[in-house]
Amino acid sequence: MQKNLPHICPSCAATLKVKSLVCEKCHTEVNGVFGLPLLASLTTQEQDFIIDFVKSSGSLKIMAQKLGLSYPTVRNLLDDIIQKIETNQTNQKTGTK
Amino acid sequence: MKKWLFNPFVYIAGARALVVGCIVMLLTAVIGFYSHTHFDGVIDLHFGKVSPLSYHLLEQLIDWACIVIVFFIAGKIFSRSSIRFVDVAGTLAFARWVLVFPTLIGFAINAPATLPHDTNEILKLVTPAMICYGLVSLVFIIWMIALMYNAFTISCNLKGGKATGVFIAALLAAEILSKIAIHFLYHDIPGIYEKNIIGAHLAN
Numbered sequence: 001m002q003k004n005l006p007h008i009c010p011s012c013a014a015t016l017k018v019k020s021l022v023c024e025k026c027h028t029e030v031n032g033v034f035g036l037p038l039l040a041s042l043t044t045q046e047q048d049f050i051i052d053f054v055k056s057s058g059s060l061k062i063m064a065q066k067l068g069l070s071y072p073t074v075r076n077l078l079d080d081i082i083q084k085i086e087t088n089q090t091n092q093k094t095g096t097k
Numbered sequence: 098m099k100k101w102l103f104n105p106f107v108y109i110a111g112a113r114a115l116v117v118g119c120i121v122m123l124l125t126a127v128i129g130f131y132s133h134t135h136f137d138g139v140i141d142l143h144f145g146k147v148s149p150l151s152y153h154l155l156e157q158l159i160d161w162a163c164i165v166i167v168f169f170i171a172g173k174i175f176s177r178s179s180i181r182f183v184d185v186a187g188t189l190a191f192a193r194w195v196l197v198f199p200t201l202i203g204f205a206i207n208a209p210a211t212l213p214h215d216t217n218e219i220l221k222l223v224t225p226a227m228i229c230y231g232l233v234s235l236v237f238i239i240w241m242i243a244l245m246y247n248a249f250t251i252s253c254n255l256k257g258g259k260a261t262g263v264f265i266a267a268l269l270a271a272e273i274l275s276k277i278a279i280h281f282l283y284h285d286i287p288g289i290y291e292k293n294i295i296g297a298h299l300a301n
Contacts, residue, residue, distance in 0.1 A: 068108065069108060070106060070251070072252050
């Protein structure tokens with residue numbers, strides 16, 4: 001089962017931080033307060049879309065062909081992601097959801 | 098299937114939709130010429146008036162052009178996305194494909210070229226069959242409006258209440274604009290129109 005990385009606090013809805021990182025090989029643990037990358041706050045589908053978009057050299061036409069969708073539909077998907085990223089960026093700066 | 102019937106623009110837009118839309122509009126105009134079906138406004142449909150083919154073609158062109166111009170301007174003002182003219186023009190042309198059906202209904206309707214002045218004469222024309230054909234035609238007009246709404250939301254990337262509000266306002270503006278344009282089409286050259294009615298009656 002693929003687990004989704006939580007980025008919003010279920011209690012107060014603030015942005016979560018990473019407290020601890022561990023090496024699976026030698027079990028070394030690193031503790032601290034690390035911010036999550038912006039892309040981690042997106043859904044798996046949105047992350048896949050961004051990966052496909054980069055792989056398509058940023059061409060919406062190629063993306064539309066790959067996904068079997070029309071150009072404006074793909075552009076709208078991209079615009080929605082951009083808007084979500086901008087909102088998340090603002091939230092990260094203010095420390096709220 | 099539902100998506101293809103009501104929102105095919107998810108899959109087809111731009112130049113492809115424009116080509117299909119233009120072919121369908123041409124077809125609608127030609128069938129409308131033979132069945133005496135007129136689209137004298139963006140969301141208007143009337144039967145019976147006899148006019149030359151050029152008028153049917155111009156009606157299609159005016160309706161489509163009015164809606165494209167108004168919706169594109171509305172999209173430019175209200176959308177945050179970088180919308181393309183070819184998407185607005187293409188999807189809105191493609192949205193008119195359902196108008197082929199009411200033009201076929203026009204063959205079944207025996208409406209007079211001009212309405213009589215007497216109210217009793219007008220009421221005689223309102224038969225159950227006529228009402229039935231009218232209601233069926235209305236279904237296709239509603240279907241076209243649903244298609245136009247989806248064409249607008251996809252090509253201009255507008256959603257929710259904002260999309261609905263802008264769509265209604267733009268549709269009303271386009272309807273008024275098309276009515277004015279078609280009024281000039283029929284009344285600027287009255288001699289030609291009257292001559293064609295008489296000519297068509299004689300031919301019939």
